[in-house]
Amino acid sequence: MHRITISAWLLLAVTLHPTSGITAEQTAFARLWCESLHFSQGNSAGGDTLDLTMIDGVPNGELAPNDGKSLVSNFILDLFGMPLYGPILVGLPAFADNDGDGFDDFYDSSQPVYATTSGNYETAVSSGTVTATWNRGPESKDGNCVLSLVDSIYGALGSFSHNFELLEYTGPLYYTAGQTTVSNRFLLTKTGSPEQQFTGRFVLTKNAVDRFNSLKFPSGTWTNTPFGDVRVLETEIMRDAPWPTNYYGYVDFVDGDPRTAPSDYSYWTISIDDLNDSNKNGIPDFSDDPTTIRAPRVAITMDGGSLKLQIDGEIGRTHLLQESASLLPGSWETVSSIVLTNNPQAISLPRPQIDRFWRVITQ
DSSP states (O other): OEEEEEEEEOOOBBBBEEEEESEEEEEEEEEEEEEEEEEOOEOOOOOSSEEESSSSOOOEEEEESSSSEEEEEEEEEEEEEEEEEEEEEOOOOOOOTTSSSSOOOGTTSSSEEEEEEEEEEEESEEEEEEEEEEEEEETOOOEEEEEEEEETTTEEEEEEEEEEEEEEEEEEEEEEEEESSSEEEEEEETEEEEEEEEEEEEEEEEEESSSTTTTEEEEEEEEETTTTEEEOOOOEEEEEEEEEEEEEEEBBSSSSOOOOSOOOOOOEEEEEEEOOTOEEEOTTTTSOOOEEOOOOOEEEEETTTTTEEEEEOOOOOEEEEEEEEEOTTOOOOEEEEEEOOSSEEEEEEEHHHHHOOOEEOOO
């Protein structure tokens, strides 16, 4: 950013010659979501219950990722006061991407999910099939899933209605891009629960061979408010050609939910969208080489009864013309936004009745 201040009555022409890199902090948008779902206790019409858990001892409601096509957990089925235990596998709805962002709508709270999938389960004495009926409306992290169990020996065991939750966080990611690293800080808020947030800092390292598209994500500690600190493991984020403004990768936590002693809710995905492209080369500033902007040269002259401001700068770049009656901070007002189509380019200004100052800010 370059500022040039000119006093109209002194008719000064101020020229800046050096180039400088963009080192100011910029803003991207991040979305972080867990590959596991949180299931409440399921209830049948007959009053029986079905709980899911990925830890020993107590139900934690986790239905965890399995093979990209299904989710897996362990279940506790209480039939007439007689508990049954075993592993359960539930199919994922078919991949859909109605918003065209390259990610499965199933894990996007802005997109609805209406689907039926199949699965299976086992106990110490039998096995059976599972039919899952999924229902989640648009713009909601919360949905309902009915799990219907049919046993190979005992027949229908019941249909259990579960409320489920998509664990999703969104918000700004502030970054400063360098030649080999990208420094980041972030504030991500849980969808539907603004009191819960992820905050932290990390420094990405650009891949020396593919620096625009591959960055190493370091291990570190993030804060999961109000539950405590969580440890994230080293990974990699990538930029995919069909979605050139997006960077994504898998984030593995040592323990994604510090409220429970065993490790759970550990597997997450992060998506970073950066629309900043200062040099207009199709590579977001997030991973691009630091951009240099040639400082404009500015001259002001009298032309009859008006002033003429001449800007010598980069064609196609935006220049903000600001004016003020003083040089005090906060007194500047943008009066025109000019995208240079010629170099130099002249702008006529009305002759002021009192002393005025002008400056040009290059973006």
